[in-house]
Amino acid sequence: MKIQMLDLSEQYLSMKDEVIAKLDEVMSSSQFILGSNVKQLESDVAKYSNVAHGIGVGNGSDAIHIALQAAGVETGDEVITTAFTFFATGGAIARAGATPVYVDIDPVTFNINPSKIEEAITEKTKAIISVHLYGQMADMEAIKSIADKHNLVVIEDAAQAIGAKQKGKSVGELGTAATYSFFPTKNLGAYGDGGMIVTDDSDLAEKASVIRVHGSKPKYYHHVLGYNSRLDELQAAILNVKFPHLDKWSNSRRERAAYYTEKLNEKLGDVIQTPVEKEGNHHVFHQYTLRVPDRDELQNYLKVQGVATMVYYPMPLHVQPVFKELGYKEGDLPETEKAAEEAISLPMYPELKRKDQDFVIEKIVEFYSN
Structure with a gap:
């Protein structure tokens, strides 16, 4: 795959x-x-x-x-x-x-x-x-x-x-x-x-x-x-x-996000955190982003299995070298820094096939089962 x-x-x-x-x-x-x-x-x-x-x-x-x-x-x-x-x-x-x-x-x-x-x-x-x-x-x-x-x-x-x-x-x-x-x-x-x-x-x-x-x-x-x-x-x-076509594509993204969430929560709800759509919000899922333990190891494992993922974003702006003169240091924004260590985005686009989603889910479950 x-x-x-x-x-x-x-x-x-x-x-x-x-x-x-x-x-x-x-x-x-x-x-x-x-x-x-x-x-x-x-x-x-x-x-x-x-x-x-x-x-x-x-x-x-x-x-x-x-x-x-x-x-x-x-x-x-x-x-x-x-x-x-x-x-x-x-x-x-x-x-x-x-x-x-x-x-x-x-x-x-x-x-x-x-x-x-x-x-x-x-x-x-x-x-x-x-x-x-x-x-x-x-x-x-x-x-x-x-x-x-x-x-x-x-x-x-x-x-x-x-x-x-x-x-x-x-x-x-x-x-x-x-x-x-x-x-x-x-x-x-x-x-x-x-x-x-x-x-x-x-x-x-x-x-x-x-x-x-x-x-x-x-x-x-x-x-x-x-x-x-x-x-x-x-x-x-x-x-x-x-x-x-934008609204149709957005709805397709929402459908695929709902499927990911249902299946991942069913199998790994006590291990990972799936996206939460706040009450009153209409989320268009540009990215489908999880919080996971051992993020880098999971990403490497999925890569070997043929599944592309992305980390948005591995280094927050307050600790980027270009902004060092602002005087921020690690620990200043703890939730931001934690998210940078745990966030991983899965394949997401309107035409994404169900069988491909099933494969992605299977491999994530396989990783944490091991």
């Missing part, structure tokens, strides 16, 4: 003709930069997020950076976030000139723990970035309450969570802005890089739209320091073909 973490080939074959026709349409139009496909995707994704504005940018990392800058975050400010996330979250804060302030996570969801946020707020705090890790939203009600009390911006890093909901509210509705990544492995993935900011804040949307084109408005007149970070027209065209 050879079971990949993600196999995009079946998905591509199911829409190959439509994708090629759409790309040919773009090439024939010769409209390659911020054309009709970008505008359509911006409108559709904003509507899907129940907000007024979508701003397509070059990638998910730039989406966070530009959203922070458009929200007024600048040198000398502090931004509170989680250290248990991809580097882009902390990197975007630093690139905006601000200081990342890391707080610990909820051990059940792996998301930022709202009870740790308020004690980290200082007179320099300007924003909170809530990362919706693995496809489940952080506790936005609690985070928004703290932000409103202290007049802080809230950016939802939803790179892994397009389509996720909380108490009927979509990603983007509960923060100042939300950011998406269209990296190929994401639930809605392009065939290259891409990202988007969604927001109800017209002023933030306007500023972000200017920042992504070198800070230029009108053209060749520059009032702010911006960047060249535009969502590519060809990538937008591909995403427009894929977008109508």
Whole structure:
């Protein structure tokens, strides 16, 4: 058996003709930069997020950076976030000139723990970035309450969570802005890089739209320091073909997650911890992530058996060498550090076959039985 973490080939074959026709349409139009496909995707994704504005940018990392800058975050400010996330979250804060302030996570969801946020707020705090890790939203009600009390911006890093909901509210509705990544492995993935900011804040949307084109408005007149970070027209065209299938794919992920959970709890419920979907949440399972003992040994065993797995993330941001000047040390965020030692993600994608899931489950049970 050879079971990949993600196999995009079946998905591509199911829409190959439509994708090629759409790309040919773009090439024939010769409209390659911020054309009709970008505008359509911006409108559709904003509507899907129940907000007024979508701003397509070059990638998910730039989406966070530009959203922070458009929200007024600048040198000398502090931004509170989680250290248990991809580097882009902390990197975007630093690139905006601000200081990342890391707080610990909820051990059940792996998301930022709202009870740790308020004690980290200082007179320099300007924003909170809530990362919706693995496809489940952080506790936005609690985070928004703290932000409103202290007049802080809230950016939802939803790179892994397009389509996720909380108490009927979509990603983007509960923060100042939300950011998406269209990296190929994401639930809605392009065939290259891409990202988007969604927001109800017209002023933030306007500023972000200017920042992504070198800070230029009108053209060749520059009032702010911006960047060249535009969502590519060809990538937008591909995403427009894929977008109508997103909810179906999310439901397929949820079905596969439910099967993993049922079978693993049945056989190993006293050994491992399967994902917990908090009440009121709609989890879209970008990743299916377990907490397990002997994680590295399990990963090596599964690799030998032909099962691919991934560790998201083995080194939290607060102890990354690039952030050493912030002064964090091991032990500062115990739940984050424990998660980094125990988390392992299993193969997860909409087309994943039941027989492949059964094989993965069998091999995990085999490992712990031995």
